[in-house]
Amino acid sequence: MDSYMDYTSPTVQFTYDLRDNVLFQKDAQNSINELSIQQLNTLANVSLLDIRLSTANVVEPHYHQNATELVYCISGAVTVSLINPFTLELRHFPITPGQVANVPQGWWHYLVATMDNTHLLTIFNAPTPEFILGSDILRLTPSNILAHTYCLNENKIQEALAPIKKPVIIGPPNDCKQQPPRKPGIHVRLADTSPHPQVAPQRGYAHTNGYPGFSFNPYQE
Incomplete structure (x- = not known):
């Protein structure tokens, strides 16, 4: 795409501030900024x-x-x-600063932060990253189709999915x-299918979220 770029044009762009393009913000600690060819026309693919x-x-399940x-993990x-x-x-790959994990095109995946102040860059080999969100699949597929296809109770499906009224992200x-x-001593202990060892608790995996005895572990099957 950049082979057609006129690099002498006054509209050619070489820099951009990602803070000017917020894709999604949940709160002050959880947000996503996007950079694509729409913001920086010399990016190409x-x-x-x-x-x-x-x-x-959690960056919700999507592909x-x-x-x-x-x-790429910058911090956290x-x-x-x-x-x-x-x-x-289902594979789980814990990464910390300086480490990367690769998700091939079209593969269903999700990201769970296991420390506060986690900062990531996700890099795509496309001019603009397109995605299909799990929340969209769940809320837009008719409940009667889900019930009939998987032999489920339609009323229970409607009740369970009713809160999903928009993309979660x-x-x-x-x-x-x-x-x-809240009960002291309860721990979530779930299997890791990755060949890599789990990160030690001091690196964030035993964060209590304010509930004594509760350990959060992202390895949920």
Whole structure:
């Protein structure tokens, strides 16, 4: 695409401030800024998202139909989870500053922050990253189709999905009424299918979220 760029034109762009293009902001600690060819016309076939997350916040399950995604951790810690469509395995890849995880084009995946002040760059091999969100699939597929296809109770599906009225992007929503277990001694212990060891608790995996005895672990099957 850049082969057709007139680099002598007064409209040619070489710099951009990502803070000027907020894709989504949940709150002061959880936001996504986007940079694509729409903002910087010399980018050609590359784009990126600048993501900030606090503990236990999730970039919701989704896939990119037009690009591979390379996740680079700048600060904090995050677990990149994906489904391998060839092996039908759910894999979890915890990364910390300086480490990357790669999500091939079209693969279902999600990102869970396991430390506060997590800062990520996700880089795409496309001029603009396109995506299909899990929240859109759930809220736009008719409940009777879900019930009939998977032999489920339609009323229960409607009740469960009723709160999803718009794209979530970074979850859980601020108005979420669910609370983690409050009973002391309860821990969420879930299996990691990644060959990499889990990050030690002092790096954020045992964040209590203010609930004594509750440990958040992103490795949820």
